[in-house]
Amino acid sequence: MDGTPADCVKLAVRELLKTSPDLVVSGINFGLNTGSNILYSGTVAGALEGAHLGLPAVAVSLQISKKPAWDRTAAEARGVIETLLEKGIPDRMIYNINFPKRKSKGVRVAIQEHRPYPDFYERRQDPRGRTYYWLCGNPEKNLTPSRNGNGQTPTDAWTVSQGYVSVTPLVRDLTHHAGIEDAKALFREKSRGKASR
Numbered sequence: 001m002d003g004t005p006a007d008c009v010k011l012a013v014r015e016l017l018k019t020s021p022d023l024v025v026s027g028i029n030f031g032l033n034t035g036s037n038i039l040y041s042g043t044v045a046g047a048l049e050g051a052h053l054g055l056p057a058v059a060v061s062l063q064i065s066k067k068p069a070w071d072r073t074a075a076e077a078r079g080v081i082e083t084l085l086e087k088g089i090p091d092r093m094i095y096n097i098n099f100p101k102r103k104s105k106g107v108r109v110a111i112q113e114h115r116p117y118p119d120f121y122e123r124r125q126d127p128r129g130r131t132y133y134w135l136c137g138n139p140e141k142n143l144t145p146s147r148n149g150n151g152q153t154p155t156d157a158w159t160v161s162q163g164y165v166s167v168t169p170l171v172r173d174l175t176h177h178a179g180i181e182d183a184k185a186l187f188r189e190k191s192r193g194k195a196s197r
Contacts, residue, residue: 004042004045004046005026005042005043005045005046005049006042006045006046006048006049008046009024009026009046009049009050009053010049010053013050013053013055020055021055022056023055023056023057023058023081023085024046024047024049024050024051024055024056024057024058025047025057025058025060025077025081026043026044026045026046026047026050026057026058026059026060027043027046027058027059027060027061027062027077028060028061028062028070028073028074028077028099029041029042029043029059029060029061029062030061030062030064030068031061031062031063031064032061032062032063032064032098032157032160033059033061033096033098034061034098034112034113034155034156034157034160034166034168035112035113035114035115035116035117035155035156035157036113036116036117037117038096038112038170041059041061043059043060043061044059044094044096044170046059047059047094047096048094048170048172050094051089051091051092051093051094051171051172052092052172054091056085056088056089057089057094058081058084058089058094058095058096058097059094059095059096059097060073060077060081060097060099061096061097061098061099062098062099062101063098063099063100063101063160064101065101068101069101069103072103073099076099076104076165077097077099080097080107080165080167081095081097083107084167092171092172092173093169093170093171094169094170094171095167095168095169095170096156096166096167096168096169096170097165097166097167097168098156098159098160098165098166098168099160099165100160100161100163100164100165102163104163104164104165105162105163105164106164106165107164107165107167108154108159108164108165108166108167109153109166109167109168109169110153110154110155110156110158110159110166110167110168111153111154111155111156111168112155112156112168112170113155113156113157113158114155115157119135120135120136121133121134121135121136122134122136154166156168
């Protein structure tokens with residue numbers, strides 16, 4: 001069977017469950033979903049799908065290590081999620097929760113890291129002589145995270161690098177609202193130019 005975490009949430013809510021769940025928990029993902037990884041994350045997409053369907057949702061991820069502490073992370077995650085649910089999760093929003101590989105020092109609210117992960121590739125050939133590219137390295141090790149993305153709140157990647165659990169509120173809408181009027185003005189000018197010809 002093939003499917004993404006978002007597909008799983010849709011199928012469960014639309015077809016398999018007799019009643020809607022009280023909460024969608026996507027994860028625990030093996031590997032952080034901080035910074036630009038949020039855009040590629042199936043785990044985050046699963047939680048966002050839950051929110052899109054009107055359900056409270058969280059994404060949970062654990063930093064890569066040789067001996068991942070699944071039980072401890074699950075127990076810690078439960079406590080963090082229970083705290084978040086005390087006030088309720090706002091409509092159409094999720095909490096993206098990332099755990100360090102070692103026992104955490106506590107929980108910090110964080111913003112998304114703005115520095116991109118420095119990817120690099122090896123060019124390889126398969127046994128039939130076809131070229132392919134292998135993504136190398138551990139992105140969690142290759143990034144030097146910025147401490148304060150907005151000057152007040154630490155970034156998610158920095159928070160986890162310091163041994164804390166990061167909690168970042170996310171929404172599905174990626175629209176850059178401040179840029180809408182500028183874009184509209186560009187096309188108004190273009191259509192005025194065509195009309196005057």
